[in-house]
Amino acid sequence: MRAAVLFEENEPLEVVEVDLADPGPGEVRVRLAATGLCASDWHTITGAIPSPTPSVLGHEGAGVVVSVGQGVRRVAPGDHVVLSWVPNCGYCRYCETGRPNLCATATPALLAGTLVSGARRLSHRGLPLYHYSFLSTFAEETVVDEAACVVVRDDVPLSVAALVGCAVTTGYGAVVNRARVEPGATVLVFGAGGVGLSAVMAARSSGARHVVAVEPEATKRALALELGATHAVDPSGEDVAATVRGLTDGEGVDVAIEAAGRVELVGVAFGLTRRGGTIVCVGVPAVGSSASLPGPELVRHEKVVTGSLYGSCRPHVDMPRILDLYAEGRLPLDRLVTRTYTLDEINAGFLDLVSGRLARGVVTFPDATDAAPAASGATGAPGSTGAPGSTPGEG
Ligand SMILES: NC(=O)c1ccc[n+]([C@@H]2O[C@H](COP(=O)([O-])OP(=O)(O)OC[C@H]3O[C@@H](n4cnc5c(N)ncnc54)[C@H](O)[C@@H]3O)[C@@H](O)[C@H]2O)c1
Ligand SMILES: [Zn+2]
Ligand SMILES: [Zn+2]
Known part of the structure; x- marks a missing residue:
């Protein structure tokens, strides 16, 4: 099968033939x-x-289960899965106290670039490759830990489900799980990429009264306004502090x-937050x-400054729930996809990302099964793949 390999830092990814070993005990093979x-x-x-x-990067993916290793009970071939980059153990202090995103059991394997067991299933011409964030989704197929597989409904496009594997859950969860935004609140979001736009959508759907998006790129400010921001500010030319003061007395x-x-x-965020407010x-x-x-x-101001990893999510609860909200038309996640790419176009996709043109770019795999219609007119479903060379915004 083919995969985009990072042979060395600061080099383009190379799309090459890669060998994928069968899933070991507790592992699952997924077609992206x-x-x-x-x-x-x-x-x-x-x-x-x-x-x-050398490694296969990619940690925001969805696909279909192909086969399962010994002892796997949670998923079966044919299941649609979102891949979670926190394959939490289920029994450590963090898992037991409802904070599975902080599960530390797998951290050594994360840093080592392996699956949880320490195994590697990817190789190129006999050279073992490292995994990335347990997932390595820049590949036609991958082998992941069972705990990384979140089974989701099969009537939403997998191109939308993929985004729930990172950006959407991260932005949505920062707002809903970590900040616990209340109806009537005023929320300020710095950055309107995939993560920030997901935070904007979540803030509005949580009943925030004002949602201010701060973003230097004009097209993304416009998208933020369409997705629920009430104000969009250009930090390079406008006074963010004045906007915030004006809205909040x-x-x-x-x-x-x-x-x-x-x-x-x-x-900056700390300075623009009220007493007792929360900076995530x-x-x-x-x-x-x-x-x-x-x-x-x-x-004196009792402000809470907190990190949020993976939207402080409980993957098996939050990811299906987010896709239910999408299917009900309450979170237009498909609107995040600026354009789609083939695997061979992946470096062009990253150049588009760093040049600020993408809300989200998505690589789609033509051979994979996808589900039928999008809830709100997906632009990102396979079939809408932008022609090579088409400009962002057209796809
Ligand atoms: N905490 C987590 O678990 C987690 C998960 C995923 C991603 N991330 C991180 O979240 C960040 C956002 O990810 P993304 O994929 O949406 O990135 P992105 O590059 O798509 O979006 C970042 C946005 O910030 C904008 N920006 C740049 N300078 C700015 C400024 N001065 N003020 C306001 N906006 C500015 C950019 O134009 C861009 O639109 C990255 O740092 C990423 O590594 C964190
Ligand atoms: Zn754990
Ligand atoms: Zn990510």
Whole structure:
């Protein structure tokens, strides 16, 4: 089968023939239908968030189960699955206390670039390849841990389900699970990429009164307004603080979400949040960077500064629930897909991502089964794959 391999940091991905071993005990073989291009993959390509190479990247995918290894009970061939990059163990302190996204059992394997057991199932001409975030979805097929498979309804397009594997759950969960945005709240979102736009949608569907999206790219500000933002501000030319003060009687927002991945914005978000408000840090800054916060206000204003990993999600609860909301027309997730690519076009997709043209780019695999109609007119379903060379926005 074919996969896009990162042989070395800062090199383009190479699409090559790769061998995939059969799933071992507790493992599952999945045929990918679609995989999103996330900024986190890009951070690994550049080395800002290192991971062992040579590897098959990709951690935002959905597909169909092909076969299962010994002892697998949770999924069966033919199931539609969203792949979770936290294959949580189910019995550690974090899993037992309802915070499976923080499950630490698998962390050593994550850093080592293997499956949870330490095994690797990918190789190229006899050279073992590393896995990435347990998933390695930039491939026609992959082998993952059973716990990484979240079975989902089979009447939503897998190209939409793929986004739930990272961006959507991350942005939605930051708002719903971590900040617990209340009806009537004012929410500020920095960055209108796949994660930030998902936060915008979730804030509005949670009943927020004002949702302010801060984003330098005009097309994404426009999309943010279509997806539920009440205001969209260009940080390079407009005064974000003045907008926030005007909407909140000078008090600041209830909740600020940093989804741009710029660590200096954490301090900005802190300054624009009201007393007792919540700042959720979602963007992943480079290894070794740190944020700066004003000491006295940190104490006196009782603001909560919190990270959110994977939308603080409970994958097997939240992912099917998010897709139910999509199917009911309450979260127009398909609107996130700016264009689709073939696997061979993946490097072009990343260039589009870093040049700011994509809300989300999605690689689709033509041979994979996809489900029928989108709830709100999907642009991202296979079949709508943009012709090679077509400009973003057309696909
Ligand atoms: N916490 C998690 O579990 C988790 C999961 C997935 C992704 N992430 C991280 O979240 C971040 C967003 O991911 P994405 O895939 O949506 O990225 P993206 O690149 O698609 O979106 C980032 C957006 O921020 C905008 N931006 C740049 N400078 C800005 C500024 N000064 N003010 C406001 N916006 C600005 C960009 O134009 C872009 O639209 C990345 O850092 C990614 O690594 C975190
Ligand atoms: Zn991601
Ligand atoms: Zn656990």
